[in-house]
Amino acid sequence: MTRPADLTRQALITAALAVFAEKGFTAGSVRDITRRAKANGAAVNYHFGGKEGLYREVLRNALAAFENNARVDDAEAETLPRREALARFVRQQLVPLTKRDQFSRYLRLFAWEQVSASDVFATSSPPRSCRSSRPRAGSCAATCRKMRARRSWPSRPFG
Numbered sequence: 197m198t199r200p201a202d203l204t205r206q207a208l209i210t211a212a213l214a215v216f217a218e219k220g221f222t223a224g225s226v227r228d229i230t231r232r233a234k235a236n237g238a239a240v241n242y243h244f245g246g247k248e249g250l251y252r253e254v255l256r257n258a259l260a261a262f263e264n265n266a267r268v269d270d271a272e273a274e275t276l277p278r279r280e281a282l283a284r285f286v287r288q289q290l291v292p293l294t295k296r297d298q299f300s301r302y303l304r305l306f307a308w309e310q311v312s313a314s315d316v317f318a319t320s321s322p323p324r325s326c327r328s329s330r331p332r333a334g335s336c337a338a339t340c341r342k343m344r345a346r347r348s349w350p351s352r353p354f355g
Contacts, residue, residue, distance in 0.1 A: 201243075204233070204235050204239055204243070205243045207233040207234065207235060208229060208230070208233045208235055208239060208240060208243060208244070208250060209250070209253055209254060209257065210233070211229045211230070211232035211233035211235075212224070212229045212233075212250050212251070212253075212254050213254050213257070213258075213298070213301050213302070213305070214232060214301060215228050215229050215232065216251065216254060216305055216308070217300075217301035217302075217304035217305050217308070218304070220308035220311070220312050220314075221251055221308065221312075221314035221316060221317075222312060222314065224247075226240050226247050226250075229250070248316045251314065251316045251317075252316060252320055254305065255305070255316070255317060255320060257302075258302040258305055258306065261298070261299060261302050262302065
């Protein structure tokens with residue numbers, strides 16, 4: 197049986213993803229998140245230690261989703277004809293942006309980080325699979341390489 201605290205925690209993560217995908221980290225408010233999650237205002241501090249901790253959890257989930265949904269490995273992508281590579285990019289990166297599902301929210305979250313990078317993202321490290329010199333192939337690896345090129349990833353892990 198799921199405890200009420202676990203349900204509240206998951207509701208906060210789901211609501212935070214929606215708010216941060218719509219408004220970005222800076223403009224996303226804890227008040228809006230707790231209202232959408234139908235949770236007490238203090239629940240964010242209780243479960244995550246604050247807005248930053250909640251955002252780290254959302255980022256962790258987003259990176260895990262990219263890792264789990266990797267469709268093309270980097271070696272294969274290098275050998276594709278340009279037309280096929282472009283078609284795959286559109287299917288994997290642009291088409292999901294037109295939808296309102298969880299994965300599209302993760303894409304929007306990373307788009308916000310490209311436009312208005314948060315200190316939380318800058319001070320968080322990538323997941324283990326992206327830390328090695330040869331990360332696991334796919335979307336997560338490509339995302340991590342882009343983020344590494346843009347900012348330095350300190351060795352401090354999420355949380």
